[in-house]
Structure formats: C-alpha cells, structure tokens
Amino acid sequence: MKVSTRVHYGLRAMTELARSYRDDRLLSIAEIARSEGLPLAYLEQLVGELRRAGLVEGTRGVRGGYRLARAPEAITVGEIYRILEGEVAPVDCTAEDYLPGSCAREPVCLSRGIWARVQAAILGVLDSTSLDDLLISEALQHHFVPLQSVTTTRGEFAHA
Numbered sequence: 001m002k003v004s005t006r007v008h009y010g011l012r013a014m015t016e017l018a019r020s021y022r023d024d025r026l027l028s029i030a031e032i033a034r035s036e037g038l039p040l041a042y043l044e045q046l047v048g049e050l051r052r053a054g055l056v057e058g059t060r061g062v063r064g065g066y067r068l069a070r071a072p073e074a075i076t077v078g079e080i081y082r083i084l085e086g087e088v089a090p091v092d093c094t095a096e097d098y099l100p101g102s103c104a105r106e107p108v109c110l111s112r113g114i115w116a117r118v119q120a121a122i123l124g125v126l127d128s129t130s131l132d133d134l135l136i137s138e139a140l141q142h143h144f145v146p147l148q149s150v151t152t153t154r155g156e157f158a159h160a
Contacts, residue, residue, distance in 0.1 A: 001090060001122060003081075010046045010084045011077060012036045015138075017056065018072040018131040026065030046084065053083045072135060078126035088122050091115045 016032045029047055033040040047066060050056040057069045068075060081088065089095035093103055094115050103109070 001088075001118075004085055006046060006084045007081050009036075009038050009043065010050060011080055012038065013043060013047060014050065014055070014068070014075070014080055014131055015134055017066060017068045018075075018135055021068050021072055024067075026059055026063070026067050028065045031065070049083060050080070055079065055083065068131070072131035073133075075131050076127050077129045077131075077134075078123065081126055088119055088126070090118050090122075094119045 013032050013036065016035055017027060020027050029044050030040060032038070032047075033043045047056060047058075051058055051066070055069055055075055056066050058064070058066050078088075087096055091112070092098060093106070093109075093112050100106070106112070
C-alpha cells in the first residue's frame, strides 16, 4: 500500500494543528505550509476537506486561522485517512461495497484471506493511532539521549 500525497500532506497539517492545540493557538494555512514545506494552494484544499468533515475549525478575520475541532487524542490517523483518501481496501473484494459473489474466482480464491488480513492490520494501526500518539512519539524521539552520552569514562552512569 502506498499512501497518497493527499493523506501524507493532510496528516502533516493535522500534526501542526495538534502541536498548537494545547496553546489554544490558531494557525493560518500559510503558517502550516511554511513550517511543513507544503504547497499553499494544495494545503488549502486539504484543510477545506478536513473542515467540512468536522476535524478542523476555522475562524475568519485578522487574527483568524484554524484549529482542531477535537482534542488530538480524539482524532485518529484512520479518520484523516478516510476523509482524504476513502476506505482502506488493498483489493476490490475487501472493499466495504463489495457484493459477495461478484467475483467469479471467489469460491476458489486463495489470496483474498491474506488481503483481508493486510487490511485488518493496516486499519488496526491507523485506527489505534491518534494525533496525540504522534506528538508523544515525536517528543520521545527528540528527548532520547543515547546511552553513550550518559556514561562516564569508567562506565558508571552519569546524571543526564
């Protein structure tokens, strides 16, 4: 499965909004585009879709901008994916709108099971990962101190 630019850029925009959520700051699309290195016009389209879907709120005016409509822990990557891309379906027969029996190979198909498992695994990760989880992961990555930097020359632990 390859993630589309729409989903990748949309998730990056949503993580920027999640960062500003705790400070109750509004961000302009231009600020998001600048900090994430994203094309402004494309980002406007994506944020518009996320706003219409109820994940983002906008405020007009000089001090206007955008913010998350819900807390970062209440928005999953799966929601963002579905809004911007649609359902996760590695093959047609795993799609929600698949009509059983519409594939002539269905009774003898040996591969459908693996694609259903792949779909379930992907959905499990996307739907169990919130924007807050991504922020926590980022914080852990940036605050990780390699073990070598907290040991002394005699191999004793120093205070980090």
